[in-house]
Amino acid sequence: MMEHRCRDESRSAAARSRCFETLMDLSTYSRWWTLVTVTPEEPVSRLSAGVRLRFSGGRPGGERFEWSARVLEVEEPTRIELAYTGGEYLGRTAW
Numbered sequence: 596m597m598e599h600r601c602r603d604e605s606r607s608a609a610a611r612s613r614c615f616e617t618l619m620d621l622s623t624y625s626r627w628w629t630l631v632t633v634t635p636e637e638p639v640s641r642l643s644a645g646v647r648l649r650f651s652g653g654r655p656g657g658e659r660f661e662w663s664a665r666v667l668e669v670e671e672p673t674r675i676e677l678a679y680t681g682g683e684y685l686g687r688t689a690w
Contacts, residue, residue, distance in 0.1 A: 615672035618642070618690060630654065642666050642675060650682075664688075 617623050619642050624633045631652030646666045653659040662682030669675050675690045
């Protein structure tokens with residue numbers, strides 16, 4: 596299996612706690628992550644350990660990809676650890 600590393604970074608004047616809260620609240624995703632659709636597999640509105648998600652997305656005009664993930668751990672207000680569990684991506688990642 597090939598290993599890939601990707602790092603996206605953006606600066607914001609908002610407080611760290613406010614940014615983290617936005618990542619935790621699934622209802623905000625369609626407002627800021629416009630190229631990817633995120634759907635929880637259970638009826639939840641917030642990320643927490645054990646939550647399973649389905650992702651679907653791609654670059655404008657590009658091929659669409661689908662993958663799934665499970666939240667492994669949440670360390671407020673600094674880190675969300677995920678395991679990609681199927682589809683286009685496999686392995687661990689963190690936000």
